[in-house]
Amino acid sequence: MRNRPITIRDLALKLDVSISTVSRALRGAPEINPETKTAVLSLAKELNYQPNVVAQSLRNKKTNTIGVVVPEIEMSFFSSVMSGIQEMARSHGYRVLFTQSNECYQEESHNLDTLLQSRVDGILMSISRETSNTEHIQKILRTKTPIVFFDRTPHGVPASKVIVDDRDGAYKAVSYLISTGAKRIAHIGGPRNLEIARNRRKGYIDALSEFNHPVGEHLIVHCEHLKEDAVEATKILLGQEEIPDAIFCINDPVAIKVIQTIKDKGFRIPEDIQVIGFANDPVSEVIEPPLSTISQPSKAMGRAALKLLLDQLTDENDFQPKTQLMETELLLRGSTL
Amino acid sequence: MRNRPITIRDLALKLDVSISTVSRALRGAPEINPETKTAVLSLAKELNYQPNVVAQSLRNKKTNTIGVVVPEIEMSFFSSVMSGIQEMARSHGYRVLFTQSNECYQEESHNLDTLLQSRVDGILMSISRETSNTEHIQKILRTKTPIVFFDRTPHGVPASKVIVDDRDGAYKAVSYLISTGAKRIAHIGGPRNLEIARNRRKGYIDALSEFNHPVGEHLIVHCEHLKEDAVEATKILLGQEEIPDAIFCINDPVAIKVIQTIKDKGFRIPEDIQVIGFANDPVSEVIEPPLSTISQPSKAMGRAALKLLLDQLTDENDFQPKTQLMETELLLRGSTL
């Protein structure tokens, strides 16, 4: 038997006033008699009254809840973003409905439907590695539910986003490798449909071109399933006649696998092969040698994404999609010269 | 301008039937005329009708939402549990409201209030390192909102829980150290108010006692703030006249710091000092040497906790608190002999 929660009606009956009055007292409406207000508040406290936010949401057509869709909470980048989102949401009185797509388009689409049915005030999302068509997102846009993307953004969708300059981050990484004298710089890329993967690849190519390094297709391998394909990708690179002397990886989880595979094969890092990742995953500073990487302010990205969403909620009429670019930094550790 | 979502009233008007009929058709009530039903369903689909779950929740006094309180989503153990919870929730039609306490009692208590106000059907929780008094939990119990604890459970609260046998896990770890010939086995413990910390400590002491090893208070150091105190704790142990030849750590994040500190001080692992952790954090297999540890089925623990909660939701009348014990395993890697 569940205890029936206290309602404003209970309070009203006990105090012999109307529910309107109780409601006004609780909400701190200006028209209320101070004494009535005190009486209501003290009774509410005494009975541990908890407003029914479900009822409030229905009445106000606002749930004070935002929905989040991430590919995988177990990826440390996303749990860190999530932490930033939660922190910011809490401080603004918002609740967070959490979903993950498990890198699967179907689940992602289903999650969006769930969030829509839940009448979240807005959505924060990073797309799955499978997502190239954006029908499910167009559906959200049609309902005019504000949505802000972070990190992995869909192509050609008019929505705000929080990203780092992926091309520039990659460019910094590869330029550095060139400065150490690396000649055959390979790239292990990510799923081709992800913009972040295309942009990091572009940064890699831009750096090579600028310094007149040859750009060879055989030096680029794509991991459509990210770290799950990383061992295989590394083996392909190490199996060539001339092995690379540096590898720039799409992200740290992939770079970790790359380092392990290189070591297994008996090559030395960084002497034989240098490695750079992307994201500054906690594992990267622990692995031997510690992984050089491009850091992203993951937690701040979460906070920023929520902030953009809240801004959009405030002035829904004159909404313009904004792109917020966050800073990256080249972190040099033992995996590079 | 937000688009007004389609309601059953819109469908009813278009089809010239009553909202009762539409409601029944959508919910697949048995009394409905098949043709009416088809008409309703096809129009609903055409207009992309999404039921308003806020209204449903208010009417049904059931939100199909469960609330989660974890200390820190960035700890990989918790993000893994969270993933299990989410997966199971989704497959049972439940949504997940996510909160974290940041290891802070105040925030934890506030989170519980928020979940109560949100009228979640049940709560899943792992307490903060600061939590020793359980007033905030008693408040939940009084409302009869089902709550299930996992991993970090409060003392003396009549509620279901999902845990591993921490004492036994610790016992296995320390017995193994003894079997390798270790003589001075130290323990870096966790916050004293956490039962898991007390139980792991007990397993440590039990193993030592059973094999007639001396149990010395100077061999035990507590990290009240977990990994934040770990470097300091290690220095204390290494600063003694006779340094330990093995250290059993409260968890992997702490053990990681311990390994780093030991290496910094110029000792060899495992030759001079062996190290064992607890939890099988992803970092543990990457660090050099790889960390031996006690594995916990974190994702399965999340699923199990949600399962216990759902069971409790089904038969609320004859509820008996259950304790589900999950298996641990000693994983031997390079940090032990």
Added chain:
DNA sequence: CTGAAAGCGCTTACAG
């Protein structure tokens, strides 16, 4: 300053 009434979008007992 306070109350009665309407309504948010549903579900369901009741009557037909």
Added chain:
DNA sequence: CTGAAAGCGCTTACAG
């Protein structure tokens, strides 16, 4: 098989 009505717990325009 279908509809009218009540009600879930709130908020607020309107009247007094």
